[in-house]
Amino acid sequence: MDQWTETTTADWHRRAEQQAFDGRAFVDGHRHQTVNKKTLTSINPATGAALVEIAAAEAVDVDHAVAVAKAAFMDRRWTGQSAEARKSVLLRLADLVEAHRDELALLDSLEMGKPITEALSVDVPGTAGTFRWYAEAIDKQADEIPSTAPGSTALVTREPLGVVAAITPWNYPLEIAAWKIAPALAMGNSVVHKPAPQASLSVLRLAELAIEAGLPDGVLNVLPGEAVVGEALGRHPDVDVLSFTGSTAVAKRLLEYSGQSNMKRLSLEAGGKTANVVFADTDDLKHAAEMAAAGAFYNLGQVCSANCRLLVERSIHDEFIGLLCEASQAYAPGDPLDPNSRTGALVSDAHASKVRQAIEQGRADGRLLHGGGQPKIDGASDAFLEPTVIGNLPSEHALLHEEIFGPLLTVEVFDSEAEAVQLANRTVYGLAASLWTGSLARAHRVSAELVAGTVSVNTVDALGVTTPFGGFKQSGFGRDLSLHALETYSALKTTWIQFG
Structure with a gap:
């Protein structure tokens, strides 16, 4: 846990020299090597120096991670917990993100060149705030009892979908991951997350903090890697919904993968030219x-x-x-x-x-x-x-x-x-x-x-x-942030009871 916050350039460079890195994947509650043990080198763009070898997952690793996430969903180890219990876990995770602020900010700064001040003041607090906001939303959701004919009652409930795949870019490695992971977990889903290979370290560390916060093993899994991981997730028949932030070209491929596999739901936040x-x-x-x-x-x-x-x-x-x-x-x-x-x-x-x-x-x-x-x-x-x-x-x-x-x-x-x-x-x-x-x-x-x-x-x-973020035209569809994001990771279910 962070004991102090650096204030000078020399302080931060000393901390960078002391920082430990772990580029292994995170599946079923712990770090492990991928099946074929392939790796990619994480490079500090500001210096050109190598930081660590990052796991380069392949389709076989996706199969394993999705199976783990599906098992976690089916046995209801997370979604079966009360709203209050799930809320408490995500609140503890938000607290842990803040407690490890220096470490998480440094990882993002070293991997993608982001100024340390911005990571400290915007990205990490934004990540913690996102988890805290969706945690507080969990027990504020209400189901519906619509009007029906006498002698019947209908219940309309919002149900989690199952296994969520999240694919996120390198420009805000931690914060955009939280935009997807937090509402997906708040709804009771399991998650397999693919961070960008250029910046994976902070989200891998986040997964460890999630276990420390009390998230059950297998509910959040992180697989670094290149495009092969995204394609395997897009085509996987046991992935129920895929949320993506990245280029329009890749978003179009994900549309194809969904249609060619199980018609998984998609939320695509693609390119822009504002x-x-x-x-x-x-x-x-x-x-x-x-x-x-x-x-x-x-x-x-x-x-x-x-x-x-x-x-x-x-x-x-x-x-x-x-x-x-x-x-x-x-x-x-x-x-x-x-x-x-x-x-x-x-x-x-x-x-x-x-x-x-x-x-x-x-x-x-x-x-x-x-x-x-x-x-x-x-x-x-x-x-x-x-x-x-x-x-x-x-x-x-x-x-x-x-x-x-x-x-x-x-x-x-x-x-x-x-x-x-x-x-x-x-x-x-x-x-x-x-x-x-x-x-x-x-x-x-x-x-x-x-x-x-x-x-x-x-x-x-x-x-x-509190406000939805997403686009029109070839910027994609679906929305991150706000209560509307919960719609991406859930579906409405009607239970009709006839008693008259």
Whole structure:
């Protein structure tokens, strides 16, 4: 258990040198090697150094984990417990997440380059808060007795589905895992979770803490690995529901796997290309510019709902871009273990190389307004990129339409409200959108016309555990967070009793 919270860069580097790593899978309540003992090397993107060998599960390991999870569900060791008992376990898990805050934050920072301050202040508290919120929701659920004819009674109950497969990305390794694991467990299901191979350590540690909190063996299982694990889960006949966050291309494959196997239920949160629309009647342009920079460059733009497309009304374009470029300087990358760094490294050299290629393409075809550089933070890694702003791209340019998932913000100009809406909706995605205006009427009018699962007005990327998160169009379907997430992991059952 953590005894102290580091406050300096040197402290965190010392803690990193002392940190123990365990990359083995977690099934049936304990760590173990996968059947074929294959591994992947976990790399610290900020230094290029190897951290540990991570288990690379295969289909045979999926079969075992799913069988364990199914047995745990069928014997009702978890779902058969009272609501109060399940609530107590998840509350204890939330407490343990907070108690191990330093360790969990450090694991995420070392594996995917996230600034330690962000992991400490946002990701880990968000994880604990999610488990606590769904724990408190367990005993607040009520079944129904609808109206029926005299001489009969109908009971409508919400039932757990069985084995839940959860597949999560590397950009928020712990927090997005909690978005899926917490409501799935709250409903009484068993879970087999596949974290991203780039960042698996914190969720593997979470599974150990869950057992310490009192979760029965076999109810939560974690299998690291590559795409073969996701395909095996997608095709498995004993997986009852699969919840996914990741790319649209993979989401489409999961749709195929479901149809080719047992028609398992799916909740797919896929790609995004969020527009941030700034009207000339915005009350505070400086604040809007600061938030535009945050929306585009927080987590180095490695956010599915990142505000990566900026649409600015022509009359304020030059002024706003000046304010934006000034605000973007605050997101210059730094050592992830420096508490003063607001951004760190991209998740890998390979991903950074793809983003660099996109930046060079934008520089060649448009106008570089800010950034574009590749600083050397420690002299070894190539995973650090400056926040970059590019304008003057042709309307059909790939950078305006394809998800880049990095610190690249494109700028477009509009002359009317109708044109702004048309440009914002000119995408195959529909995850999120933002708009800035001082007009209440315009806020309502434009929000209604934007095709997005979340519309943020006079802010960016608004999100909370009480509100549903998910998309329209090729951003997928289903919702994380809020009470609506419980619908993903359950189904309604009618029991009709005839007594007259």
